[in-house]
Amino acid sequence: MPNAKRNGSSIDHHALTPGGSLDSAWLTSLATNHGRGAKSDLQNAAQALGASVSAVEVAKFLDKKFQDLPSFQRAAFLVPSKGGLPGIDPALVRVDEECVYLVGNSLGLQPSRTRVLVSEELDKWAKWGVNGHFTGDRPWMPIDETVIQQSAAIVGAEKDEVAIMNSLTVNLHLLFVSFYRPEGSRNRIMYEASAFGSDYFAFESQARLHGLDPTKVLLPLNARTGEELLHTEDIVSAIQAAGDSLAVVCLGTVQYYTGQYFDVKAITEAAHAVGAMAIWDCAHAVGNVDLSLHEWGVDGACWCNYKYLNAGPGAIGGFFVHRKHLNKGLPLLAGWWGQKQAVRFNMEHSWDPEVDAGAWRLSNPPVLQTVSLLASLEIFSRTTMSELRGRSMLLTAYLELLIADLVGDQLSVITPECPSSRGCQLSLKFSEERSCLATFTALERRGIVVDHRKPNVIRVAPAPLYNSFHDVHKFCTALREALSEVAEPAAKRAKV
Structure with missing residues (x-):
């Protein structure tokens, strides 16, 4: 039958075939239904073409199928040439x-x-000098207001819950100033044992700032023996076991090394049930997965905008505080840009803060960084995160299909197989660092840009806004060549 039900929604499993009807609504529906059937839909397309799913003509056909949808905006980006x-x-x-x-x-x-x-x-700077702060279509004084609404839409927040400011770790510290308020035995910070280093340093220094011993306060979550991923039920059980000793739970929404997308809603609810705050580092989630920070009741969140949001190296960061905490007198580090705009330039020593997330701002936003973010947000405004998520699920499922026969003792995929438990990234783990680095170098030689993270992982992330199915196919072809090259005995290579 051409149609089937996924969670009550009618899905056309032939949408990707030559005669199928593909539109934004279909991709949104795929995302809503957690990506179930993505692999089979891709295989249906290949079968209808009379080809293997790994055939290059399938990739080219899929790209043609998607070329006019708003979730594919490759023409809006500058792709480096191999020669450079x-x-x-x-x-x-x-x-x-x-x-x-x-x-x-x-x-x-x-x-x-x-x-x-x-x-x-x-x-403007050359023409107007200091007058640019209050002149023109985008005066500098309120320039961050040009990026707040769309940023809020991307993370599933209300406009008043979001500020664009600082950088990721600075914003994480600002959230801890407000939400980590240890009292008596309620002083522990729960985090992933394999958290990104900068997050860990923030946790450790925040404990010391309060005169506490990090070895007694920090509570790492470890994966089960022999596993890479954390189970939601284990996280919830650990939260319940910590009980009223727990002050804050802070995890990376999408784990940087494994690519695991945590169940934010369930973990946040578990934290609240024991009286703890839930803070989320969304660095690898924003622009990658469809977030609902407001609906999930997240207390605070922060993110960088240089990854999937394409705002440039070292870009200005993002900051979220749930509306339930706004204008409630939370402790914070104050600066003049947190003052209400109407009184900001009065220079009086009387604190009169904004009533939204802007109260956490310290100083005026860097203009060039802000408009760099604006350039990307203009592209995001042409589509929706749910449509992008559906396209992303297909791209990553396609990548997974094409490397399936390469997985074995020497190479594994440590990212969750379930589409709703990951973003676009797949983490390929090698049995040893030597072969990982050699494969990475061999890919570089072929014009493939991925990245390497210790220990032994190459991360591959097809971003739906600009990556194509043909990109994924080219990568998989190059990966096969690279693995073969690395496996070839050195003596044989020397004779060539």
């Missing part, structure tokens, strides 16, 4: 071709409008 990359072997690639860029989990591509918007602000 370090480590390229001109004997293996055409240097004038675009590289295969699958590292949006580390730094997103530059939108073509970024240079235009940044140049406009530089021109």
Whole structure:
């Protein structure tokens, strides 16, 4: 039958085939139904073409199928050419071709409008000098207001819950100033044992700031023996066991190393049930998965905008405080930009803060960074996170299908197989660091841009806004070549 039910929604399993009807609503429905059937839908498309799912004509067909949907905006980005990359072997690639860029989990591509918007602000500075703060279509004084509404939409927040400011770890510290208030035995901080280093340093220093011993206060969550991933039920059980000793739970929404997407709602509810606050680092989640920070009752969250939000290296960060905490007198570090706009320039020593997340701002936003973010948000405004999520689920399922036969004792995928428990990233773990680094180098030589994280992982992240199915196919072809090259005896390579 052409149609089947997924959670009560009618899904056309032939939408990807030559005669099928594919639109934004279909992708949204796929996301709503947690990506179930994504692999079979791709296989249906290949079968209808009379080809293997790994055939290049399938990738090209899928790209043609998606080319007019708003969730694919490759033309709005600047893709580096292979010839401009370090480590390229001109004997293996055409240097004038675009590289295969699958590292949006580390730094997103530059939108073509970024240079235009940044140049406009530089021109204003040259033309008006200090008057640019209050002159023109985008006066600098309130320039962060140009990026708050769309940022809020991307993270599933109300506009008054979001501020765009600082950088990720600074914002994490600001959240801890407000939400980590140890009293007596309620002083513990729960986090992933394999948390990103900067997050860990924030936790450790916050404990010391309160005169506490980090070895007694920090409560790491470890995976089960022999496993890489954390189980939601184990996290909830650990929260319940910690009980009233727990002050804050802080996890990475999408884990940077494994790519696991945690059940934010369930974990937040568990934290609240024992009287703890729930703070989330959304660095690898924002622009990658469809978030609902307000609906889930998250207390605070922060993120960087240089990964999937393509705002450029070291870009300005994002900050969220749930509406239930706004204008409630929470302790915070104050600066003049947290004052109400109407009194900000009075220079009086009387604290009169904004009643929204803007109260946490310390100083005026960097203009060039803000418009760099604006250039990307303009692209995001053409689609929805749910449509992007549906496309992302298909791209990553396609990647998974094409590397399935490579998985074995020497190479494994440590990212969850369930589409709703991951973002676009797959983490490929090698049995040893030597082969991991050698494979990474071999991919570089072929114009493939991915990244390496210790121990032994290559992260591959097809970003739905600009990556194509053909990109994924090229990567998989190059990966096969790289693995073969690495496995080839050194003596044999020396004779060639």
